Amino acid sequence: MSEPYVSVARLDGIAMITVRADLADKAVVKAVKTSTGMTVPATASALMDGDSGLGWMSPDELLVVCPETERAATVDGLTANLSKSHALVVDVSDARAVFELKGAAVRDVLAKLVPTDTHTDALPQNALRRTRFGQVAGAFWFQDATTVRIVCFRSVADYMHRMLDQSTAAGSEVFAT
Amino acid sequence: MLTLDCPYCGLAKDETELSYGGEAHLKRHGPGSSAAEMEEYLFTRENPKGLHFERWRCSAGCGKWFHAARCTVTMEVFGTYAAQTFEPPAEIKKAITAKRPGWTWRNFQ
Ligand SMILES: [Zn+2]
Numbered sequence: 001m002s003e004p005y006v007s008v009a010r011l012d013g014i015a016m017i018t019v020r021a022d023l024a025d026k027a028v029v030k031a032v033k034t035s036t037g038m039t040v041p042a043t044a045s046a047l048m049d050g051d052s053g054l055g056w057m058s059p060d061e062l063l064v065v066c067p068e069t070e071r072a073a074t075v076d077g078l079t080a081n082l083s084k085s086h087a088l089v090v091d092v093s094d095a096r097a098v099f100e101l102k103g104a105a106v107r108d109v110l111a112k113l114v115p116t117d118t119h120t121d122a123l124p125q126n127a128l129r130r131t132r133f134g135q136v137a138g139a140f141w142f143q144d145a146t147t148v149r150i151v152c153f154r155s156v157a158d159y160m161h162r163m164l165d166q167s168t169a170a171g172s173e174v175f176a177t
Numbered sequence: 178m179l180t181l182d183c184p185y186c187g188l189a190k191d192e193t194e195l196s197y198g199g200e201a202h203l204k205r206h207g208p209g210s211s212a213a214e215m216e217e218y219l220f221t222r223e224n225p226k227g228l229h230f231e232r233w234r235c236s237a238g239c240g241k242w243f244h245a246a247r248c249t250v251t252m253e254v255f256g257t258y259a260a261q262t263f264e265p266p267a268e269i270k271k272a273i274t275a276k277r278p279g280w281t282w283r284n285f286q
Pocket of ligand 1: 186187
C-alpha cells in the first residue's frame with residue numbers, strides 16, 4: 001500500500017489545562033503571563049511554540065498546552081497566580097487526545113472534515129478553530145504552514161483516528177499533485 | 178444552509194456548528210405569575226413568515242448563546258448580537274429598518 005499523502009500521528013506526552021476566567025481581565029492576562037511566560041492570544045487564535053502554547057477557546061476559556069513533564073508545575077503555577085481572580089484551572093489531559101497532520105496538502109484534508117473555511121484568506125496560520133470533525137467536536141491549530149494539531153475528546157479518539165487515516169489515504173487527494 | 182456570525186468568536190459559523198434555541202426575548206414568568214402569563218411564557222410563540230428573532234448557541238465552537246435577527250422566507254440575516262440583552266440593539270433595528278421599513282415583531286418596531 002502506498003503512503004498517505006498527509007501523515008497522521010496520535011501524539012502522547014502533551015498535557016492540556018483548561019483555564020476558565022475572563023480573558024479580557026488584565027489581572028488574568030498577567031497571571032497567565034507570570035505562570036506560562038506567554039501572552040493570551042487574540043480571539044479565535046493560538047500562540048504555539050513546539051509542545052507549549054496557549055489557545056483562545058472562548059471569551060472566558062483558555063487552553064494551555066505543555067509537555068507532560070511540566071503538567072503538574074503548570075497547574076500549580078496557574079492555580080496560585082489566579083487565586084485572587086474568579087477563575088478555574090483544570091487539568092484535562094486525560095480527557096483529550098492529540099493528533100498531528102503533516103504534509104503540504106494539510107488544508108485539503110481539513111476541508112474534507114470541518115465546515116470551517118480552510119483557505120489561507122479565511123484561516124490564517126495563527127488561527128485556532130473549535131468546530132466539528134465529521135460527527136465529533138474538535139479543535140485545531142497550526143504548528144507551522146504544513147503541520148496541524150487536532151484535539152478531541154479521548155472517548156472519540158478512535159473515530160477521529162480512523163477518519164483522519166481515511167481522509168489522508170493515497171488516492172484520495174483533493175487536487176492532483 | 179444558514180450561516181450566522183458568532184458575536185463572540187467573530188467567525189461565520191454554519192448551521193451544523195450551531196444549536197437552535199427557540200424564540201428570542203421571551204419574558205420568563207416564575208412563581209407568583211398568573212396562569213395567563215405562565216401560558217404565554219411556556220407555549221405562546223410567534224411563527225412569522227418574514228422577520229424573526231431567535232436564540233442560537235455556538236455549540237461546536239465557543240459554546241456561547243447569542244441572538245440572531247433573520248427573515249424566515251428569504252433566509253436573509255440582518256445581524257447577530259449578544260445574549261445579554263432584553264431587546265435587539267439599535268444597530269440591529271436600524272439594519273432591519275433599512276431592508277424592511279415599518280417592521281414590527283411582538284412589541285418591537
Ligand atoms: Zn462562537
